[in-house]
Amino acid sequence: MIILPSDVLADMVDHARQAAPIEACGLLAGTGSTVERIYRLTNVERSPEHFSLDPREQFAAVKDARGRRLEILALYHSHPATPARMSAEDLRLAFTPGIRYVIVSLADPNRPVIKGFSVSNGQPVEEPVLIT
Amino acid sequence: MQIIVNGKAVEAADGITVAQLLVEQKVQTPEYVSVELNGEILDRQDFATTVVAAGDQIEFLYFMGGGAR
Numbered sequence: 001m002i003i004l005p006s007d008v009l010a011d012m013v014d015h016a017r018q019a020a021p022i023e024a025c026g027l028l029a030g031t032g033s034t035v036e037r038i039y040r041l042t043n044v045e046r047s048p049e050h051f052s053l054d055p056r057e058q059f060a061a062v063k064d065a066r067g068r069r070l071e072i073l074a075l076y077h078s079h080p081a082t083p084a085r086m087s088a089e090d091l092r093l094a095f096t097p098g099i100r101y102v103i104v105s106l107a108d109p110n111r112p113v114i115k116g117f118s119v120s121n122g123q124p125v126e127e128p129v130l131i132t
Numbered sequence: 133m134q135i136i137v138n139g140k141a142v143e144a145a146d147g148i149t150v151a152q153l154l155v156e157q158k159v160q161t162p163e164y165v166s167v168e169l170n171g172e173i174l175d176r177q178d179f180a181t182t183v184v185a186a187g188d189q190i191e192f193l194y195f196m197g198g199g200a201r
Contacts, residue, residue, distance in 0.1 A: 023199075023200065025196075045197070047199075048200070049199050049200045049201055050197070050198070050199040050200075051197055051198060051199065052195065052196065052197030052198075053195075053196045053197065055166040055173060055193070055195075056173065058166070058193055058196065059166070059168050059173075059191055059193065062138075062191070062193060063139075063191070066139050075196050077198060079200045080200070081200070082200045082201070087198060087199055087200055087201050088201065089197075089198050089199035089200075089201060090198035090199065093164075093195065093196070093197045093198050094198075095161050095164045095165075095194040095195060095196075096193070096194040096196060
């Protein structure tokens with residue numbers, strides 16, 4: 001389960017909409033299963049179909065979260081025109097142990113769909129997202 | 133010697149390289165890891181030749197990326 005405060009959710013959807021048609025990406029930090037903080041990061045690919053985080057921003061976010069006694073719980077990114085599912089590329093590049101994934105789909109721009117996943121043995125496992 | 137890895141104090145052998153340290157840290161995909169040594173990002177090609185010194189601060193993280201297809 002991923003517990004997502006509504007203000008973080010709104011921030012993430014806003015980021016996805018601002019970035020569209022480019023994929024937006026960032027990190028969600030918190031404790032346990034509860035997200036407390038969002039880090040909007042740069043998609044260095046600047047692509048509507050691919051993303052990768054800027055390592056300098058990634059290091060900065062990790063260190064900032066640590067300073068706040070938070071852990072990086074999830075990587076989020078948007079799918080501007082496709083469903084909120086783990087793509088083959090998402091799975092192929094899922095290297096970070098233990099991290100969860102949140103995908104924001106803007107396939108219907110008026111009704112964003114948010115789904116959470118973990119990856120086990122290379123396969124996606126849907127994680128319920130509880131909005132608080 | 134003592135070094136700091138991802139914010140935690142770690143004992144490491146004198147003369148250990150960054151590449152060897154990643155093995156000790158159980159990193160299985162070093163080709164997809166970025167390393168910062170005392171605040172500077174290291175070129176991946178230098179992992180095997182960069183020797184870590186006592187008190188060094190090392191951060192490492194995995195590449196994060198993906199796509200819609």
